[in-house]
Amino acid sequence: xxxxxxxxxxxxxxRNFAVPAAGVGLGLSALLAYLTPGAMxxxxxxxxxxxxxxxxxxxxxxxxxxxVGGNWGQPVRRLxxxxxxxxxxxVILFIPIMIGRRYLYPWADERIAAGNELILYKRDxxxxxxxxxxxxxxxxxxxxxxxxxxxCYFNSLKCDQPDEDSPASPRPIERISGxxxxxxxxxxxxxxxxxxxxxxxxxxxxxxxxxxxxxxGLEAFAFTIILSTWLTSRSPDMRTVATTSRMHxxxxxxxxxxxLWAYTSFSQLLIIWMAxxxxxxxxxxxxxxxxxxxxxxxxxxxxxxxxxxxxxxRNVKRxxxxxxRVAILLxxxxxxxLTWLTIPANAQWNGVGVAHAAEGHVEKASTLIxxxxxxxxxxxxxxxxxxxxxxxxxxxxLLRDKPVVVRSALTHPPGRDYLPTGGL
Amino acid sequence: MSHNHPHHxxxxxxxxxxxxETTEAIxxxxxxxxxxxxxxxxxxxxxxxxxxxxxxxxKKNLVAPLVFLGGLGGGLTGFFMQWFxxxxxxxxxxxxxxxxxxxxFIPVTFELTVLGAASLATFGMLALxxxxxxxxxxxxxxxxxxxxxxxxxxxxxxxxxxxxDLEASRALLAEFHPKSITIVDR
Numbered sequence: 001x002x003x004x005x006x007x008x009x010x011x012x013x014x015r016n017f018a019v020p021a022a023g024v025g026l027g028l029s030a031l032l033a034y035l036t037p038g039a040m041x042x043x044x045x046x047x048x049x050x051x052x053x054x055x056x057x058x059x060x061x062x063x064x065x066x067x068v069g070g071n072w073g074q075p076v077r078r079l080x081x082x083x084x085x086x087x088x089x090x091v092i093l094f095i096p097i098m099i100g101r102r103y104l105y106p107w108a109d110e111r112i113a114a115g116n117e118l119i120l121y122k123r124d125x126x127x128x129x130x131x132x133x134x135x136x137x138x139x140x141x142x143x144x145x146x147x148x149x150x151x152c153y154f155n156s157l158k159c160d161q162p163d164e165d166s167p168a169s170p171r172p173i174e175r176i177s178g179x180x181x182x183x184x185x186x187x188x189x190x191x192x193x194x195x196x197x198x199x200x201x202x203x204x205x206x207x208x209x210x211x212x213x214x215x216x217g218l219e220a221f222a223f224t225i226i227l228s229t230w231l232t233s234r235s236p237d238m239r240t241v242a243t244t245s246r247m248h249x250x251x252x253x254x255x256x257x258x259x260l261w262a263y264t265s266f267s268q269l270l271i272i273w274m275a276x277x278x279x280x281x282x283x284x285x286x287x288x289x290x291x292x293x294x295x296x297x298x299x300x301x302x303x304x305x306x307x308x309x310x311x312x313x314r315n316v317k318r319x320x321x322x323x324x325r326v327a328i329l330l331x332x333x334x335x336x337x338l339t340w341l342t343i344p345a346n347a348q349w350n351g352v353g354v355a356h357a358a359e360g361h362v363e364k365a366s367t368l369i370x371x372x373x374x375x376x377x378x379x380x381x382x383x384x385x386x387x388x389x390x391x392x393x394x395x396x397x398l399l400r401d402k403p404v405v406v407r408s409a410l411t412h413p414p415g416r417d418y419l420p421t422g423g424l
Numbered sequence: 425m426s427h428n429h430p431h432h433x434x435x436x437x438x439x440x441x442x443x444x445e446t447t448e449a450i451x452x453x454x455x456x457x458x459x460x461x462x463x464x465x466x467x468x469x470x471x472x473x474x475x476x477x478x479x480x481x482x483k484k485n486l487v488a489p490l491v492f493l494g495g496l497g498g499g500l501t502g503f504f505m506q507w508f509x510x511x512x513x514x515x516x517x518x519x520x521x522x523x524x525x526x527x528x529f530i531p532v533t534f535e536l537t538v539l540g541a542a543s544l545a546t547f548g549m550l551a552l553x554x555x556x557x558x559x560x561x562x563x564x565x566x567x568x569x570x571x572x573x574x575x576x577x578x579x580x581x582x583x584x585x586x587x588x589d590l591e592a593s594r595a596l597l598a599e600f601h602p603k604s605i606t607i608v609d610r
Contacts, residue, residue, distance in 0.1 A: 266530065
């Protein structure tokens with residue numbers, strides 16, 4: 001049941017590739033963050049949200065599978081559990097965000113906050129914003145995610161022991177999985193709001209947390225579809241478990257999450273566009289001018305329309321190489337989506353700190369645009385490679401000496417997917 | 425083996441019905457029948473059997489394209505009705521927004537897409553299955569009537585098939601150790 005020789009050496013090759021990627025990417029990011037923190041840190045945050053989100057999506061789907069069961073989870077269960085555990089090393093990469101908050105969040109930068117009544121109200125009167133609270137909520141979130149992820153992971157490893165007494169699936173987790181799901185949604189929503197939405201503290205949107213979280217779930221589906229397909233040719237267990245009909249199910253779920261992402265993203269636009277209020281509209285103004293309108297159009301076409309139409313076809317979902325291509329497209333577009341959500345907020349720093357700024361210039365700055373530039377995209381990609389190397393290394397280190405398929409999936413023969421069994 | 429209506433011996437039967445006890449047996453029987461050239465056959469089971477439809481040579485059907493067309497038609501209708509009302513038939517300035525305020529039209533467009541797709545999925549499926557069908561000769565078989573919705577796996581080779589031959593077909597079904605084989609009258 002354990003990983004075969006060929007697979008282990010393939011995993012080692014990926015790890016050997018990931019280490020220099022992490023070193024060079026994070027090293028250059030650190031250098032640039034020192035030289036131009038205002039440009040580098042938002043790019044770093046974007047990439048962090050992508051890779052952290054992948055782990056968060058893995059955690060949410062692990063808990064979801066404990067809650068609802070289903071054959072879609074059999075091929076990807078171990079892959080999801082492993083991804084969730086990577087949240088633990090990701091704590092280290094959160095530290096730069098905490099330290100560099102002054103360049104990321106207007107509520108942490110007195111030059112912007114001091115002149116803005118609404119930010120001061122939310123920070124000093126309501127007491128939601130602020131460094132101590134930001135750190136406290138992050139610590140609470142990471143604590144919860146790490147505990148749940150490790151619990152799921154080690155329980156599942158225990159269930160891999162082939163002795164008669166060990167259960168095929170971890171029962172206690174299943175019993176409280178409903179509560180865990182609610183916890184994951186609650187804390188995940190806070191992460192999205194704290195880490196990215198408060199970059200524009202005047203803005204409000206009640207669907208934002210769900211929108212970001214569903215995007216992370218979509219990432220997790222795309223990633224595990226790619227990885228399980230890759231493993232099919234390297235692990236006999238995966239070949240047994242990842243049947244065409246189960247990959248079809250995963251393709252359908254990826255389609256469902258693509259729709260959910262589009263649904264929440266569009267709902268937010270519709271509500272804000274209809275109301276047309278001055279607290280809300282600038283968020284979209286920043287994201288539909290200065291080149292960002294092309295990014296938004298690309299997202300509508302390549303994050304929604306194209307994957308949606310491709311995934312409608314049964315043939316695409318049942319042919320691994322097509323399904324993997326759609327998954328890669330969705331991952332790439334989701335990075336672009338997070339860039340679109342994150343970077344335009346830099347506009348609030350327009351003119352801030354300029355030596356001879358005219359009177360009233362800072363106040364007016366919130367309506368200005370931070371134009372799309374390939375340099376920002378390059379910075380995002382640099383941080384993406386750095387954090388990604390770190391993430392992939394951690395992931396492969398965890399996966400290397402463990403079975404890539406959980407035992408309950410192997411004791412549950414694929415041919416009887418639709419028959420009632422005691423197992424699920 | 426029972427023959428319910430000896431008076432109509434000369435009339436050809438509806439087909440031969442075999443009951444199997446395992447999914448493996450009915451899968452093997454269906455595969456064999458298909459490979460021998462039988463096309464008019466049907467299987468009956470209380471639970472979905474993975475691969476059974478494929479074993480009988482059922483590949484693609486028209487439901488998916490129908491659903492797509494239903495969704496497309498519904499969506500276009502939904503959008504057109506709103507566009508026509510707001511832009512052509514009763515233009516009205518609402519908060520300075522353009523007459524063709526397409527984001528506001530999306531929810532209804534989406535709903536009508538779902539309505540069109542779901543309607544054609546349901547009614548298209550029923551029509552393609554030839555339903556509703558108040559009478560099916562298989563209902564005459566007491567064993568089938570009692571067990572097809574509980575725990576039986578039934579395979580029926582229909583007499584309309586050019587390959588159908590009472591003796592040869594019976595021998596084919598018997599190869600896979602059925603619990604029973606019955607001739608079903610029309």
